[in-house]
Amino acid sequence: MQAKEPQSLATTVAQWDGHRDHDYGSVVNPIYLTTTYDQSRQPADGARPFDYSRTSNPNRVDLEDILGRLEGGMACLYSSGMAAVHAAFQAVCTNASHVVLPHDAYSGTLRLVLEELARFGVTHSLIDMSDVALVEREVTNATTLIWVEHPTNPGLRSVDVRSIAGIKKGAVLAVDNTIATPVYQRPLELGADLVVHSTSKYLSGHSDVIGGCVVTSSSELNARLHVIQNSFGSVPSPVDCFLTGRGLKTLHLRMSAHTRSAAAVTAFLESVEGISDVNWPGFSGMVSFRCPSADALADALTLFRSATSLGGVESLVKVPWSMSGNMMGAAFKAYPADTVRLSCGIEDPDDLVRDLDRAFNLIGLTKRHRTAARPTPEAHS
Structure with missing residues (x-):
């Protein structure tokens, strides 16, 4: 067979067809809803590739293949983004582990580390990950995992993944790439060991499926992740995989x-x-800022619907403190109460601006006389 020519991300996702349907010639990948597989007649070249759908399923294998190719590694899928985050921590941490992570990380990740993993003896340092010198000071011989979000969520602060990879001192470096996606960042090429996604967000892109994945270039870590996947059973359904793959084609x-x-x-x-404190990393659709009437603004918007999550085709607004931060109690201080996070969808940008303008007028905030120049989207990180 002739070797395939290298392809761009756009061509790779548009042409991806997974298990090609040889029986009927369907252009769209079939959905394999079966829970089990007939083992009575083995093929001449050995065991059948599937036996039980918790362990493996054609739709899951296909999606793991394409996500691994997009990130330059091997992917393992889970039933949610938090299941993927938990698997990444479990794959490398023991009860004597120390982890370093952003003080303004995603609330679910903070809750996992501060409340759950701490019960099993895992210690942590919450720091400003944009300060590489501070990261280097906090990473010790006991540090098992360095957890990075670039950008952070919801603050959208930039983090220098490549520089942190250079000072990890033997620790595993994991990067939550949910917001950047492989369109704008491929962390394994920057020195990361694990890449984590909530596939519920930009990868699937339509706010209609929950899922997560972990990607690595290490065969040892990949095997460990798949053992965790099968042992704990937190796997996406065939329909979840189908929907995510369908969305991926337009990423x-x-x-x-x-x-x-x-x-x-x-x-x-x-x-x-x-x-x-307006923050936008120069790519992707996430913007954060501070507003003295954050909750009133969220209520006044119409195109930006007040909801958690991000990365769907529709625009969303979230006030992290009132919608997530208050779940964290006194230990959670990263989200000022006046922080607003926008997930900008694929609507006409002028309509989104008009919606914001109208809402700001309703709550008594107006434009300055001088209008700021529109930022230019950055090239791929």
């Missing part, structure tokens, strides 16, 4: 639209009196 198109929307929204926010 590159959607990410471009999300980025355009976020660029327009960022420029507008920087022109509003009373708005501060």
Whole structure:
């Protein structure tokens, strides 16, 4: 067989067909809903590849294959983003482990580390991961895992993954790549050991499926992740895998639209009196800022629907403290009460700006006389 020519991400996802249907010639990948497989007649070349769908399923294998190719490693799928996060920690941590992670990390990850893993003796350091010198000081011989979000969620602070990879001192470096996606960042190429996604977000992209994955270039870690996947049974259904794969085919198109929307929204926010700490990493659709009437703003918006999650085609607004941070109690201080996070969808950017303008007027905030220049979306990180 002739070797395939190298392909761009756009061509790879558009042409991906997984288990090609040789019986009927379906262009769309079939959904294999069976729980078990007939083992009575073995093929001449050995055992059948599937026996029970908790252990493996054609739709899951296909999706793991394409996600691994996009990130440059081997993927293992889970039933949710948090199941994937937990598997990544479990794959490398023991009860004597020390982990370093962002003080402004995703609330679910913080809850896992501060409340659950701490019960089993895992210690942690919560720090500003944008300060590489501080990361280097906190990483010790006891550090098993360095957890990075680039950008952080919900603060959207940038983190230098390559520099942290250079000072990891034998620890495993894991990067939550949910917001950047492989369109804008491939952490394994920057020196990471694990890449984690909530596939519920940009990868599937339509707010209709829950899932997660971990990708690694290490055969040893990949084997461990699949043992955890099978042993704990937190696996996505065939339909979940089908929906995620369906959404993945338009990832590159959607990410471009999300980025355009976020660029327009960022420029507008920087022109509003009373708005501060506007953060957009220069790619993807996530924008955060501080607003003195955060909850009132969320209530006043119409195109931006007030909801948790991110990465769908529709725009969402979230006030992290009132929707997530208050679950964390006194240990959770990273989200100021006036922080607002926007997930900019693929609507017309001008409509999104008009929605914000109208809402700001309703709560008494107005534009400055001088309008800020619209940021230019960055190239791939």
